[in-house]
Amino acid sequence: MASKLQSSFPALYVFGVLTLLLCPSGLCDCRIFPSIAHGSHKDVSSFFSYTTVVKYECDEGYVLVGESKITCRNSHWSLPAPQCKALCQKPEITNGDLSVDKDQYVEPESVTVQCDDGYGVIGSQKITCSENGIWSPAVPKCKWEFQMGCEQVLAGSKFFQCLPYPDDVKKALEIYKLSLEIGHLSKKKQEKACGERTGQGRSPGM
Numbered sequence: 001m002a003s004k005l006q007s008s009f010p011a012l013y014v015f016g017v018l019t020l021l022l023c024p025s026g027l028c029d030c031r032i033f034p035s036i037a038h039g040s041h042k043d044v045s046s047f048f049s050y051t052t053v054v055k056y057e058c059d060e061g062y063v064l065v066g067e068s069k070i071t072c073r074n075s076h077w078s079l080p081a082p083q084c085k086a087l088c089q090k091p092e093i094t095n096g097d098l099s100v101d102k103d104q105y106v107e108p109e110s111v112t113v114q115c116d117d118g119y120g121v122i123g124s125q126k127i128t129c130s131e132n133g134i135w136s137p138a139v140p141k142c143k144w145e146f147q148m149g150c151e152q153v154l155a156g157s158k159f160f161q162c163l164p165y166p167d168d169v170k171k172a173l174e175i176y177k178l179s180l181e182i183g184h185l186s187k188k189k190q191e192k193a194c195g196e197r198t199g200q201g202r203s204p205g206m
Contacts, residue, residue: 030072
């Protein structure tokens with residue numbers, strides 16, 4: 001059989017013999033491709049090439065970290081297989097900001113939540129993008145805080161800082177404005193009544 005193959009396809013026979021001599025299967029096995037989590041790979045080697053080329057792709061929601069293609073020759077891979085890292089979307093923080101502002105974050109990136117003045121963090125201030133694409137611990141919230149010593153504040157602008165919620169501040173300002181208008185009208189009414197009494201008390205000859 002071997003002699004028949006050699007006579008029919010001499011070039012292929014010589015190529016096969018050289019392959020076995022130069023690269024025995026026990027010493028030159030590039031047929032086992034390194035696998036990766038959350039991704040896939042395929043052989044993109046050229047025909048009749050001594051070099052094996054493998055290309056990697058990640059599943060949806062993951063990004064490739066490392067070289068997308070690695071090669072193998074003489075049982076030796078050129079590089080370690082790449083990794084597929086999870087992507088986390090930018091968390092929405094009402095009344096606050098993030099230490100690093102981006103549209104997407106790659107596992108295992110961490111960010112710190114910074115609340116606006118007058119607001120405090122409810123939950124963990126530092127959160128990390130985990131391998132399943134969600135933030136861990138859960139994204140915190142920024143909540144309006146009570147100011148200390150409110151019971152000692154009697155009046156004035158500091159009073160509004162003691163109110164628990166922004167809506168209360170708005171209502172208090174509206175009430176305060178209305179009270180000023182009422183006081184202004186009351187004062188004008190008193191001045192008018194006083195003027196009328198003064199006019200009635202004067203003698204006709206004056």
